Amino acid sequence: MILHKLWCILVVPFVAQLVSSDVLRQECDSSRNYSPNSAFQSNLEQLSSTLPINASSSHTLFSTGAAGAIPNTVYALTLCRGDTTNASACADCIGNAFLDAQQVCPFNMDATVYYELCYLRFSYQNFLASADNTKRQIIPNGENVTSPAATFDAAVGVLLAAVADYAALNSSMRFGTGVEDFDVGTPKIYALAQCRPDIEPADCRDCLEKIMTVMPKHFSRRQGGQILGLRCNYRFELYPPFSGNPVLHLQAPTSNVTVPFAEWRPSGSPRRRRRKKKTKYILFIIATTLAVVCATLTFTLICFCIWIKRRKQRLPMLPNYGNWGSVPNISLSLLDLQTLEAATGNFAEGNKLGEGGFGAVYKGALPDGQEIAVKRLSQGSSQGMEELKAELVLVAKLQHRNVVRLVSVCLEEHEKLIIYEYMPNRSLEKILFDPRKSKDLDWGYRFKIINGIARGLQYVHEDSQLKIIHRDLKASNVLLDSDLNPKISDFGLARLFEGDQSKVVTNRVVGTLGYMPPEYVVHGHYSTKSDVYSFGILVLEIITGRRNCASYNSTQTIDLLTDLIWEHWTKGTILAIADPLLTSSSAEDKIRTCVHIGLLCVQESPADRPTMSAVNAILNSDGAALQAPSRPAFCPRASSPDPEPIQEALQSHGGGNSAVVSLNGLSITELVPR
Template identity: 75%
Template structure:
């Protein structure tokens, strides 16, 4: 019994020591003293919650990478952690991240923005949202070891070749965005070892670009040095004369040439080389670089040829970050370049936060719309995967049809049917074009949107919440039939799970339900709220977020409620409707009534889409009197809202939300 108690006590005392060994010494920390929090504050509470959940998420992730955000602005705590790609013990990864939280709060007491690095892992937390950025400019340079003396040019060239090869491997051949390698040299310096890593959420092209940025400064900071490393939040590398990683290297480069013997000089000095030695060193360096370039070009050509041979006959089933359960036609990049005239400006239909959309025509004459995700858009990867999974499985006449996809040469392209009348907002809010939208056409558009929304909520095998339903995401075909598009922000829910909570609110101001904006709660009733806004916009021809007249800026809901209570609702109908004697006033009043029911403050007071459809298609269903609509937003900025994380330096004021609402404005086809 005594022995058992003694073992328990020893375990309790030794556990913190073993945990510390898992992370080792702090390599570097960066404390932002300009932003501090206080004890027992909301930020400290959110940070404490992160410190308990993020280590587990890191250790349970196949890529040993995790990001999270907890709480509401201004106390939101954002965090990112990454363990080294050769880590085989997941619990050690979690221990390292847990220690990082503890040490960060000790060495940078009460700082709201801290970055801390260990050899096996690193962590950053902040009250500012840095998670959508792939910026790597904040980096720490750590030379290691003594200098090599002769020939320095050969050694530096060999290090450069090895780092370039390891960076390529990390970017292109590893789900963990991690690579290791070894290069043979000579008797005096037998081998050089290197490793490189990016955060796994980066696209291959972004990872390669990030690593190129820090490898390019190697000669400036590490020339002739036996080792060195650059620590960055998004990418890092290290080289040494011994293996700085576990297991066998993933790459093995042969010796570049013989006859040159580097040696170690303890005082960092060196002896002058004879001219013949210098020329030999330069020749060897050029030979190494030339051989490496030739090898890279050959591999690239072989890989491209294989891909071109395989893609036409096979649907996409590769491991592009494991896109699940889809079977889509793959279109050749060359065919899409011809169809869009090499993505010419003349064929561009619009551009948004994730990239541009181009009109094209395939060889068989079929017109298409090609959404081209920008290569620098890291945030768009998850949204593209969502669209591929969802839209490929959704088949309804009021949903845009997905034709195929192209994932070739770092391009990410999604191909849809072309909608000649583009999006609803381009007609509805245009004073001239809206004159062609008589009540019959508006009636058809409202009912089509309602049917499509009921399908994704209740009738499809996948139960989906769109989360960004708005006029610019409703496309119109040649007969003005509406089709809902842009499922990049959609969420799945299963069985009876009709609502959920998110830490990152995404969508567009003016269309989002109050419970979503304030608390992050979303459900099918969130989409019903957006549908109600659309109905009221279609009837009035006015945006929910915009100026009503030159003297007063009033949001649409406040305006409609004012006229509804005074019995003058027809006065704010679209002027093109008011000027026509054949407009059925009772139908307009009914549709306004339905719109108001959909924008009630409590989700329980809003109808389901099947109920809304029943009301829209029946003359006998009675409606209860609506209450005042949910929050009436005043002084909104007219026009499209900037996407969260996008550049806002175009002379347009940024839209600010108390809950850091993430915005989308992808101009549809």
């Protein structure tokens, strides 16, 4: 304790002074501190290893996370500036932020640091969903301008309003940049605005408006200034404070005022000069005000026209497709049927990649050489239409390197076609359970696949603009690109959750036997923890190379992989059940960790299963302390080839819930409106 106090008194202030030059601003809350080598510090180190990777790999350069149990839980949020094109620069900035925050705010359990390229906050309090933006820093930059204050301030106001509108309404990253011509003593003004990408456009615009109201008080006539906040921030300068070309280019707010006050030379009598000067000043104010109003109205009109044009391009303008109905607010490019017929050889049998209950998938190539996968839904299938709606609404708004990318859609001549990026290695199921192809999946590839699925699932659960439950995560719905990077696909059964929604109860159970958790099968309850259960099954299948449930035939019952793994886990012989191809002794610790994670994910109680952010923290840290798993959840067994006994068993447990399960690896979409 004495050494700790000496460290805080003598050493920490000196170290903090050394690093403070790299930190623009910091906000330290010393009301609650942690001790060296404590559980809180260990949880903080976990986040410091995962958040830089998660943020730099996300297209929004944004990440949140939580680690540890109360009272030592650490919540953290980080965001890189929207023009950061170098992922390593973003990751380095966040990594340094974790180090510097612990120096400038030594042992504080709540700290915020801002840099040029990124910012970070961690705390013992769960602030991640808070709308509070009061922890902000006001930084005036440079000297006063020589131009008239009213003219310059009006020009800055117009530019910031335009950039804020673009960031809030036109950018998925919630980031905008702009330049404005200004010919009164200053050639150009530059500005940027940014919000957290997980907030709604209206909330982003409202946040920026609030921090812009303080501009006259702190930045009037200043050559530059910035306000830093956790939810939103902006900056303006007489030089570009961002990299690359600005998105917006505005003309000067007024063209009839080109001479500053200091150069005006009125003539005549003193009273007449004063009257003339006063009249000119009033006219100047009126002209400036009119110019600002005109510029604002012009920009608003332009935005409205763009909005109308985009609205006309959205899918709801296609009402003539039978029971299509209405589709929520999405915008996609459309491909015509003729182009897709040429791309797939008129849907030739040789180009067919697979076929399921919804229809077939074909390989194709667009005129520019881009390879695509075309999902052709069966004509007249209401099941296919429901799946199409779900996928368009959800996948169109998801952009992550571990989620399959939606390229386009085609609705012509009663055809319903969804176009995805092409995955050369097909699905994980095709390789993992093939005795010949699985030899190519060494431990390095398998761990990369597990890690990628975990990141993609965390994105759809926590980091995307939408909160989505997949409900059908399985090996056949994980696609692999040419480098065996995994991408989650098939969102036909997915459900969208509200921001504060945690669980839903349904009377119609759908999914694939072996991947569905017991609370869903028996009671119809599903949540993010349902996907966590499916992820756990996937992890155990990847480690062992075996399916969780065997196929039905007249003599064989369902063999539960989880039962077998639990038996080896309790005996301490878990490596005996691992795929014999994973023979590297250097991978044994990681294999045990992954099995441990898998068993934690398939526990019977959803509350006991970890979140995907916690799973990612464990996967990307060494030697993390894990709680002991409980016995895996119950899964129905049957000895009949007929699926009816299983349906009856599930309904008897669920009080009459109607359960539809897939026995052949294909999903079955529920036939009710979403």
